[in-house]
Amino acid sequence: MTDSNDNRETDYEVGQDNVQPFGLDIHNPVFAVSAITIVAFVFFSLVFKEQAGEFFGWLRPTLTSNFDWVFMIACNIFVVFCLFLIVTPYGSIRLGGDNARPDYSYMGWFSMLFAAGMGIGLVFWGVAEPISHYGSSLGGTAVGDAGVRTDWAPLGAAAGDPEAARDLAMAATIFHWGLHPWAIYAVVALALAFFSFNRGLPLTMRSVFYPLFGEATWGPLGHIIDVLAVFATIFGLATSLGLGATQALAGLNYLFGVPVTDGMKVLLIIAITLFALVSVVAGLDKGVKRLSEANMILAAALLILVLLVGPTLLIISGFFSGLGEYIVRLPALSNWVGREDTNFMQGWTTFYWAWWISWSPFVGMFIARISRGRTIREFIVCVLLIPTLVGALWMSVFGGAALDQVMSGAGEALSAAGLELKMFTMFEAFPMTSLLSFVGIVLVVVFFVTSSDSGSLVIDTITAGGKTDAPTAQRVFWCVLEGAIAIVLLLGGGLGALQAAAIATGFPFAIVLVLMCLSIFIGLVNERRRK
Template sequence: MSDDTDYEVGQDNVQVMGLDIHNPVFAISGVTIVAFVFFSLVFREQAAEFFGWLRPTLTSNFDWVFMIACNLFVVFSLFLVISPYGKIRLGGEDAKPDYSYMAWIAMLFAAGMGIGLVFWGVAEPISHYGSSMGGVAVGEDGVRTDWAPLGAAAGDMAASRDLAMAATIFHWGLHPWAIYAIVALALAFFSFNRGLPLTMRSVFYPLLGKHTWGPLGHIIDILAVFATIFGLATSLGLGASQALAGLNYLFGVPISDGMSVVLIILITIFALVSVVAGLEKGVKRLSEANMILAAALLLLVLLVGPTMAILSGFFGGMADYIVQLPALSNWVGREDTNFMQGWTAFYWAWWISWSPFVGMFIARISRGRTIREFIICVLIIPTIVGALWMSVFGGAALEQVTGGAGQALSDAALELKMFKMFEAFPMTGLLSFIGIILVVVFFVTSSDSGSLVIDTITAGGKTDAPTAQRVFWCVLEGAIAIVLLLGGGLGALQAASIATGFPFAIVLMLMCVSVMIGLIRERKRLK
């Protein structure tokens, strides 16, 4: 046993009314979030005004923090792949994987960014193509390029399209998955190899020592809970708005605040069923079913859409992504502030706020993998799959827009764009229905796995805490999504993600230092 294991899991826990509570993380997190829900409902106008101010303030003043942090995570992840530390096995030299490759990748991908891919798959490439980022901004002198690192000529539709796809892949590629990989690796290593509780504070043991179990550790875990629950609420809000748009499109279900609330409540009930079933029976099976459904929709769009144009766009977009990665990652002297602050900074904050949830979930299912195998599978494979998804849906949409038949698609609301794109395909109703089901199931898998993670953090690292606690957090996630939608719509959801993602970006940079110290000690111990 290592010298880090001077702590017994649950030793600070308190038994209250059948609950296993880690004091004071559970109490402070729960009370604060419940108070937030209450006051946001009572003071809706003030809440909407506050959230409307918060997002642009943070992204315009602290965009450089998000850019530097996420670049660091990518570099550190790639370093671990090629370094000798990549041979270290999570769980010890004799550890065996708990899940097959297929089940493992299905679960990490479904939890990682499922709803976002469905929501933004069509909307984001079109948005970039129709802006200065895409190279087709319209000025008094006609079509011109404001900022295009590709050097796209004025009116060059092909270059503008490739750049739009490269920018989209950038937001769903190496950077977000590097964030997840670092957090998941840190949690898995310090829990499985060093015998510490599976909670965020454990990762900082090399830096804090025994203070990890005191007030500083409590603050880290509370921040992780806040980041996770508001990051999840953002995704749940996106999923609800898109599912409702699809139901309106197919069946005429009215779009209103009331229907949004009803939909979130219904899907939260489904998530509760999965939460009660547990990781093996609930989350694992739902994740595998969702991957099959997503693959089916992907293949259908690829086959009934402009297949050759989509495949060409995939390879062209990937090539441009690699070429433009340094320019897109740069934060100095950028003229495209709307793109960097409005898109990139928001995305990086969103991924960071999701990282405790996704990282801990991936950690729980990754015992037995070597660090090299872990980083490659968590970083590279999802990047390629995400790029393929964006290329199929975004490529098909861009083909309609550039072909002159996509005006309705361009003008449609963000949550409706995917369904508008399906109008040009055979089996429109079937594709739209599968899309709605996919959003709903991604919604459920995100909510139930998120509840398991928050419960683990607030139970001091215990993975078998009472079911009632998981139910409490699942209900609270749905309540926050409802409150934020009522108190400012998607803008409020995005503002909440950024507000929690900013302080946690600093925490994650310190985490890289702690992980490096831990790996150096582990390698010395194994020699």
Template structure:
């Protein structure tokens, strides 16, 4: 079976093989190589969504305004439990014997250097979000009713409790604001990505199964994986990916336009938002056509250089000592606050739990097929221990540094009174308002806009590559026209959601697709454990 893929799982005492061939369900249509019926169902459903959302804009707006609070208020416990499972499961893999298993086999070598690997991983995983929320989130939490603090003898903080008590404009409020921000960008989101990426990399590189979402469930469902059940999994993955991406693309367009308005008085209108999304999608198309190594990799590396330069500039011109002190304190506060922030029982701060945490977890889950498959494609040759450590722990620390530099600087300005209008500014304007207190404020703002745009492009093009792989049945060399199709469709959905409800509609779409996929990811943990256990027994 030269073209068949080897499953290599045991049925009783004997190993069995799957007779599934990569591309066996594919159909050639107008030069496209599509996986039947995943491509058709996904494409037609999404096109219908775009059409009806444009035709019935008022009804769409009302629906999105109802959807988000309904899901986050009734199912916040699902997101909380699932994401806690992902963190515990991923960290356990580091310390178990399974950590020595190498993705691709014992002799596999990494395809990319650490520098290239980290650049692509980080740019795809959180780029736009870090730039958008780096200032906006800590400022939003500061002085809110997020939490309280227990102070022991001598004024030494002993614990965070109870959440919901409120701290006012105090140093303790600043500390908890940073801890809560790091919580949303730390272990939990990267554990979500790690679960999906590890599952895809292991079952593709070690077991020879197609690089698509259904493959990771072969240990649980066997040959049924290639039937209707697998189609459902892949279609859900496409929906989650494209709506999660649209959310981020909408955020990026909103912030980029706000920056252009701030610097050059470009009018902030729906028409300008649409034009900006069209222009950036066109740039993404060029990268998509260039491919992974020439397009996505180069843009990711450019973006990391720009991000590092902006980070260093803010660190130097900002309150450097306070930032560095806040970084280390923030990590400690994050660890101390982690049990309380991860708990969902008896919480009084429902706005934070449902409006922030539940939304974030749903958003990360909706991004997980895209980011997970992308990370899987670039991670051959890493051991499980190396993979999990680098995908979870290192990005958490780097994300905490970014939030400490941008959020810490903004909080320092608010507390000292130098940040004029920072607290009251719109979310998308907060970063630019923070730059006002710095020399070369215009240059910093311009670099920030360029950073958002390139993050926009890298998210769009890498997302198109991933969706194309899923809808082509795991083939990574499908016709370029298919990647172009998905890239255009991503931009169209971002436009529709912005026009049909703005930021709230974008967030509602991410939650709606993230909810069912949370259950899929829990099952994925079971499948990974079975696969790694059988792999270890063979070694």
């Protein structure tokens, strides 16, 4: 790519495809196609609620059973590609050029990327997932005494060994929140940051594919890529927002007796969306950054409280044993050939990979916006390896405390509780139950807000052709639409509908991300040659 091409691409960012009707600054037709399609989806899902519920119920198992191999192969490629960049000379390339320096401190940077990347999910699944893996058979085989699986084919759990079952449950949980999801985010974020900061291209998904498609990137092909990114982002966000609302309302019911009804879920989503609007209007530095830092402090406080009041030594030892088991079992967990545990691979892993992929345009672009000045090696270590360790620690603390209750025979209520109630049920065995539950609710709500506001900023950037300073009204529009979709999906089919939407948008984008790896490599090779 020549310097003249770089100038051409920079000119495109403020070219004639950007129009300003009613004071807006939008990239036509990406904004129009995305907005009209999503609004139509909301309308018809509300009007034909029963048919929508049936469709979502059919969609998820269809995709996970027929295309699980696509997700498994793609996500393995992302992990290998990121590790390759760490150990090669390409890792020394600095995002923004040799003289660029970071815009944010490590604390501010890490707080924002982590809060945007996995906040609500960690709180929702921190207790629920380890318990689910421990107490059910992944391959559909019988469940033994005390709810311990008697077989975990093909991973080879020792029959009747509670300790082995616990370590395998933690390994499976860490697998879903470790290297693979963060590699997805790292690929998208690196691509956007490199082609924007080093090559002068607009900060939008189409720019990443210039080395592959050339001038066609600015035509209909580029429009399709950006529209897919908007769909993936908004439906991936809606999935997480729906999970967060469900858990927050369960906590409010547990503490204050607030009724768990569809109407209350809708009111809660509306209330939290209003909070997100305030942060969106405040902007990245004043709103999103400060809220993310406050949320990380709150999350750390809850983590430390659970660690101290729970079985501390068991949790600490479980962190190392679970992490070790994860490393040992990683090849088997990542394999897609000859798997007998299809319930686990399709019901859990495929859904997770699709969910992370659907989040990747949002999280990737958000991380890219705050990562100027980092070297590629520093970037990948901080986006891939450190969050994996922090996620493993979080799951080990909450999951380890919960598993201790189940294994000791005191966790019958915990095992029987719904997914959204498991964390609050676990707190019943600890001192300061009400305080822990209240902090948990606040944490879910604030993670909800940080995901919604940062997601609105990202979608607005895509639909404005890569601009990061588009009018506030556009950010408000997307923030409101995110809340509306979360409401529609919850009313149209509950948790299953949310998961189906994430998988449906994640599937086509998995192919896009594989091509993105190739484009990044070509861009880095050209960068080295230019130097």
